[in-house]
Amino acid sequence: MNRAGRWDSAPIERRVLGVVRTLTALDRLLDVLPLLADDMRVETRFTVAAGSEFATNLTEQLHRSGAQVVAWEDVGKDFDLAISPSGNGPLHELEVPVLTLPHGAGHNKLRATETGVAEEVSGLSRTQLVHEGRVVPAVIGLSHENQLPQLRRQCPEAVPRAEVIGDPCYARLRASLPMREQYRSALGVGDRELVVVASTWGPQSAFGECGDLAKLLTAELPPDHRTALVLHPNVWTKYEQLQLETWLRTALRNDLVLVPRIRKWQAALIAADVVVTDHGSLALYAACLGKPLLLAAFGDREVVPGSPVELLGQRAKRLDPTADLLPQLTAATPVPDHQQLAEMSFREELVQHLRELIYRRLELPEPAWPARPEPVDLFTPR
Structure with a gap:
């Protein structure tokens, strides 16, 4: 498969869609993108999944970050894999396989509602993972295997979709x-x-x-x-x-x-x-x-x-x-x-496994260079 069009200058073979509902989701995704670094076969674009109370000006923030932004209604079939750091939102509308990631440092919070919290684990609940009887994500990323019993209690039909992928953010902090x-x-x-x-x-x-x-x-x-x-x-x-x-x-x-x-x-x-x-x-x-x-x-x-x-x-x-x-x-x-x-919180050594998983879903051979967590960016106050 070749995704490169008439006006492309890169030999694009696959296209990844980053799905964000909040700034937090964007922050999480930016820890995953380095796994695709230097590979001109893979292009990443972003879209905003509506529905969050905290999505104000999110499209503008994506543009300020230098991202290519696609309107949700224009996503279509032009992508090979969607990556979402949340199980929330209308992910069932996407026509490509979806990989969900933990929204934070694992799955430690109950699902937020309009009136407080539900007795459901955020990111692992049936409410978030199933639509009309169908498990939506093709892969449900877990930061540690000890989250599997929670998933089994919350949404047993989703367990076959689970993969322990570690936490790219924690791996970068350690590095x-x-x-x-x-x-x-x-x-x-x-x-x-x-x-x-x-x-x-x-x-x-x-x-x-x-x-x-x-x-x-x-x-x-x-x-x-x-x-x-x-x-x-x-x-x-x-x-x-x-x-x-x-x-x-x-x-x-x-x-x-x-x-x-x-x-x-x-x-x-x-x-x-x-x-x-x-x-x-x-x-x-x-x-x-x-x-x-x-x-x-x-x-x-x-x-x-x-x-x-x-x-x-x-x-x-x-x-x-x-x-x-x-x-x-x-x-x-x-x-x-x-x-x-x-x-008991993180499997930090799994950065390579996460890259393997992404390339397996893209049906592309992995790059020859190893996947290593990059140190985080320096910060100088204004």
Whole structure:
């Protein structure tokens, strides 16, 4: 098969469709694209699957990222594989095989609804995977084999479609650790202690329960500390930059680093000395990397019972925003048995397997060069 047309300058044989519903989905996909690097046989285009409350300006963000964008209604049969970091949306309308990926660091949250959460594992529920009695994804990617029992309970007919593919984001974070000083230099941290405050979205998040935390930290910590704030892309989409900078005005004047909405949080996490967070995916990444960690909030009602994130919540120390902050940060330690937590959360050695899977679905021989996780991008605050 040859996908190259009259006006193409590349020998395109296959075309991949990246399906996004939110900025988070785009962030996840950009960790997968390096697996297709240097192969001019494969072209990637993107489309927006409608239906998310957090899809505002998503098409514009894709254009700003330099992506080729196809309207959903124009997708047709011009693609050989669709990759979606979510089981949500009208994926059943696509006329090509779909590979779904975990939306975050594994499958640790219950499925969000208009009124709260359902008693279903987000990404593994029948509601998301089945349409009119048909399992929609051709392949359901799991970051660890211990997610198979959850899938079997939630949607047993989907189990034959499951593949353990690891977590490309975690693999890239691990590959970046030897370059930590370069990330700190780019951030302008110098010899200062870097405190990264990270929040997921929703009322039970760190930002939702303690929105003044960045203000408190930048006011109370001595000059040999610097604070960076990472907000979930859904928070950015909901409120946008002007509103967030208005709410954070005093903290920003006190030298807060407000990390951009996508692709820069990874660099901040690698550079961090201490992480203050909640029950979001970044918390699990930070814990598994062995970062000293404190919880400023924790949405127990949103977390899957028995999941690695629930275990993190049981083990991690809590931050008390009403008490002196510096002694608490100084005393922060990695989550106990964090290596065990990593082993039960991610199969990091499977980057090669994910590339094999993609090329197998594309019916193309893999490139001769090995698949290796790339270090994450450096970040220099403006």
